[in-house]
Amino acid sequence: xxxxxxxxxxxxxxxxxxxxxxxxxxxxxxxxxxxxxxxxxxxxxxxxxxxxxxxxxxxxxxxxxxxxxxxxxxxxxxxxxxxxxxxxxxxxxxxxxxxxxxxxxxxxxxxxxxxxxxxxxxxxxxxxxxxxxxxxxxxxxxxxxxxxxxxxxxxxxxxxxxxxxxxxxxxxxxxxxxxxxxxxxxxxxxxxxxxxxxxxxxxxxxxxxxxxxxxxxxxxxxxxxxxxxxxxxxxxxxxxxxxxxxxxxxxxxxxxxxxxxxxxxxxxxxxxxxxxxxxxxxxxxxxxxxxxxxxxxxxxxxxxxxxxxxxxxxxxxxxxxxxxxxxxxxxxxxxxxxxxxxxxxxxxxxxxxxxxxxxxxxxxxxxxxxxxxxxxxxxxxxxxxxxxxxxxxxxxxxxxxxxxxxxxxxxxxxxxxxxxxxxx
Amino acid sequence: xxxxxxxxxxxxxxxxxxxxxxxxxxxxxxxxxxxxxxxxxxxxxxxxxxxxxxxxxxxxxxxxxxxxxxxxxxxxxxxxxxxxxxxxxxxxxxxxxxxxxxxxxxxxxxxxxxxxxxxxxxxxxxxxxxxxx
Numbered sequence: 001x002x003x004x005x006x007x008x009x010x011x012x013x014x015x016x017x018x019x020x021x022x023x024x025x026x027x028x029x030x031x032x033x034x035x036x037x038x039x040x041x042x043x044x045x046x047x048x049x050x051x052x053x054x055x056x057x058x059x060x061x062x063x064x065x066x067x068x069x070x071x072x073x074x075x076x077x078x079x080x081x082x083x084x085x086x087x088x089x090x091x092x093x094x095x096x097x098x099x100x101x102x103x104x105x106x107x108x109x110x111x112x113x114x115x116x117x118x119x120x121x122x123x124x125x126x127x128x129x130x131x132x133x134x135x136x137x138x139x140x141x142x143x144x145x146x147x148x149x150x151x152x153x154x155x156x157x158x159x160x161x162x163x164x165x166x167x168x169x170x171x172x173x174x175x176x177x178x179x180x181x182x183x184x185x186x187x188x189x190x191x192x193x194x195x196x197x198x199x200x201x202x203x204x205x206x207x208x209x210x211x212x213x214x215x216x217x218x219x220x221x222x223x224x225x226x227x228x229x230x231x232x233x234x235x236x237x238x239x240x241x242x243x244x245x246x247x248x249x250x251x252x253x254x255x256x257x258x259x260x261x262x263x264x265x266x267x268x269x270x271x272x273x274x275x276x277x278x279x280x281x282x283x284x285x286x287x288x289x290x291x292x293x294x295x296x297x298x299x300x301x302x303x304x305x306x307x308x309x310x311x312x313x314x315x316x317x318x319x320x321x322x323x324x325x326x327x328x329x330x331x332x333x334x335x336x337x338x339x340x341x342x343x344x345x346x347x348x349x350x351x352x353x354x355x356x357x358x359x360x361x362x363x364x365x366x367x368x369x370x371x372x373x374x375x376x377x378x379x380x381x382x383x384x385x386x387x388x389x390x391x392x393x394x395x396x397x398x399x400x401x402x403x404x405x406x407x408x409x410x411x412x413x414x415x416x417x418x419x420x421x422x423x424x
Numbered sequence: 425x426x427x428x429x430x431x432x433x434x435x436x437x438x439x440x441x442x443x444x445x446x447x448x449x450x451x452x453x454x455x456x457x458x459x460x461x462x463x464x465x466x467x468x469x470x471x472x473x474x475x476x477x478x479x480x481x482x483x484x485x486x487x488x489x490x491x492x493x494x495x496x497x498x499x500x501x502x503x504x505x506x507x508x509x510x511x512x513x514x515x516x517x518x519x520x521x522x523x524x525x526x527x528x529x530x531x532x533x534x535x536x537x538x539x540x541x542x543x544x545x546x547x548x549x550x551x552x553x554x555x556x557x
């Protein structure tokens with residue numbers, strides 16, 4: 001689709017969306033009326049800047065179903081986010097929403113090369129979390145055989161990967177590494193399994209993690225991006241060139257804003273990703289602030305797709321740690337650790353305040369082959385990591401070498417930060 | 425003679441040394457000598473045990489970071505000056521000792537030495553069949 005055609009389609013859909021929320025969601029009608037905006041004022045996609053933002057807090061304040069545009073009889077499914085810091089976020093989907101979701105998830109899988117000849121294991125959690133069912137429906141829509149493995153039973157997962165000759169997998173990147181480790185323990189290598197393709201998402205990951213997953217599982221690892229407030233997995237995806245993730249912008253209109261001033265930022269600038277759900281009818285959202293930090297890329301992709309691409313998520317605007325006044329993203333620490341073969345790709349950041357001074361401790365596990373019998377060599381290893389961290393972060397970190405398997409692993413999203421400054 | 429020593433990386437945590445000895449006890453493995461090198465946040469526990477391969481297996485199965493190193497073991501008479509004469513010889517030959525530890529029994533003492541040049545050190549000590557005063 002040409003850029004003009006896309007812009008035209010987005011403008012028309014945006015107008016319809018504003019009409020929908022104006023007439024069916026009191027929260028938005030009040031906001032728009034207060035800003036003196038009617039659906040007639042929104043005709044093209046450029047008009048989007050006139051619209052108000054929506055935040056996670058707005059969803060919480062309207063808990064559970066206050067932002068729903070469709071009548072309950074039209075809602076066919078309800079998902080909920082974890083809600084670790086307040087009310088969970090409830091999202092209702094109409095039958096049409098589910099159809100669109102299925103279609104965008106299938107677009108991702110097709111870009112990864114998944115066809116009806118594949119057997120595909122979904123290792124995301126099934127249930128209230130959108131990961132499991134979202135990818136599941138996409139796999140079925142492509143016509144591949146879906147194996148709803150879910151999380152929690154790694155031993156059975158490994159067995160099925162071998163016995164069913166499973167060729168595709170979707171899970172979090174940290175679970176992929178967990179699987180690789182379980183394979184090591186069971187004395188298996190990538191040659192004992194048949195995986196060709198992996199769709200990884202639901203948490204930020206790095207280029208180094210991709211290399212590690214690809215070499216240990218013997219597959220091509222692709223990013224899949226999504227969030228339940230907007231839809232679920234399928235909002236954006238990488239193609240075979242792995243140069244940014246193509247956004248399904250005919251359904252999810254992206255913007256990048258400065259998280260402080262809320263001003264829109266141009267192509268190539270890094271800021272907070274904002275989505276408007278152009279076609280959703282269950283719980284449509286205007287300019288939803290994702291808190292994910294990324295940028296929209298300029299130029300066309302060699303794959304021929306004309307949809308705009310987003311770069312890797314570099315962190316979350318609320319995950320960002322401010323240590324001694326310096327902005328620190330956990331992904332920076334991760335990239336340093338993954339570049340050093342001496343360490344396992346897992347870490348824990350412990351932030352504390354001692355005598356009114358912020359401290360950062362980085363806990364890492366040394367790989368079995370790299371332990372030394374000499375104290376000096378171990379201290380040198382510790383210093384090597386501390387030096388690299390200081391050059392990347394601009395602050396010094398206390399490196400703590402840990403025993404193998406001592407840093408807690410999780411099979412879902414990994415918890416990597418312990419900020420003791422907020423625990424009193 | 426050259427023997428195998430087991431080294432274990434341990435975080436400084438309460439009860440961690442006991443975790444090692446428990447694993448070895450359950451496997452029926454006897455420790456003949458050991459020492460611990462410590463730093464602010466971790467330690468290296470070095471052991472001489474009755475069955476090296478079995479000890480490595482059970483310790484690795486319990487997720488310990490285990491390294492096996494060749495070291496030199498010599499037996500001295502448990503009298504003043506015995507060790508000194510051995511070390512004198514090594515110093516004369518320019519052998520650097522990275523670390524060492526010893527256990528004495530009633531009549532004799534076992535000394536474990538980690539030299540910089542293992543083979544050469546072993547050859548030198550073979551010349552002294554049994555070190556005495």
